[in-house]
Amino acid sequence: GNSVTQMEGPVTLSEEAFLTINCTYTATGYPSLFWYVQYPGEGLQLLLKATKADDKGSNKGFEATYRKETTSFHLEKGSVQVSDSAVYFCALTDAGGTSYGKLTFGQGTILTVHP
């Protein structure tokens, strides 16, 4: 079956620090990969996605590259801000079979950025 593994948090950084949140996956088909963000008290929002190998998703200064050879989709940002404090979820959907359209989530990583 499909699975997503994220680095355990919480992650605490100072403002303007470099961020990496690791994510690896296992999938039976050809998944699309996603990063979702959940700000305190809000619902999940799509941060970025990549639909095929070597694609790079980017948004709001965050980037992640779909690496098929290492089955990874690590999230990076060069300079974090206090407003980036949130929970980040890595997820995938399988492009075919019975899991079509279903999202499989990682366990989430809490990020706290201090001024």
Next chain:
Amino acid sequence: GAVVSQHPSWVICKSGTSVKIECRSLDFQATTMFWYRQFPKQSLMLMATSNEGSKATYEQGVEKDKFLINHASLTLSTLTVTSAHPEDSSFYICSASPAAPDTQYFGPGTRLTVL
């Protein structure tokens, strides 16, 4: 655009009662809606997938008689927790997907507390 609402945002009920949670897509038609459950500091777990006008498909281990899902229109799905017990206390999140299966828009969630 692509706003999904949930109602209520939080509910407290007595053990043995039933609770209905509504999920609405406000500005698009949702071919498919998903219901998730999120435990504190844990990931989202898919409970069921529902398509408008048809029976929901439940994930393994989810009691379909306890968690009744109705998807009566392209903009509304409801989750009814029947005969709720304290172990049903959780954060319930819905998402709605238009035609593109890779795209899910999430509601803000409903906090259920069963006393």
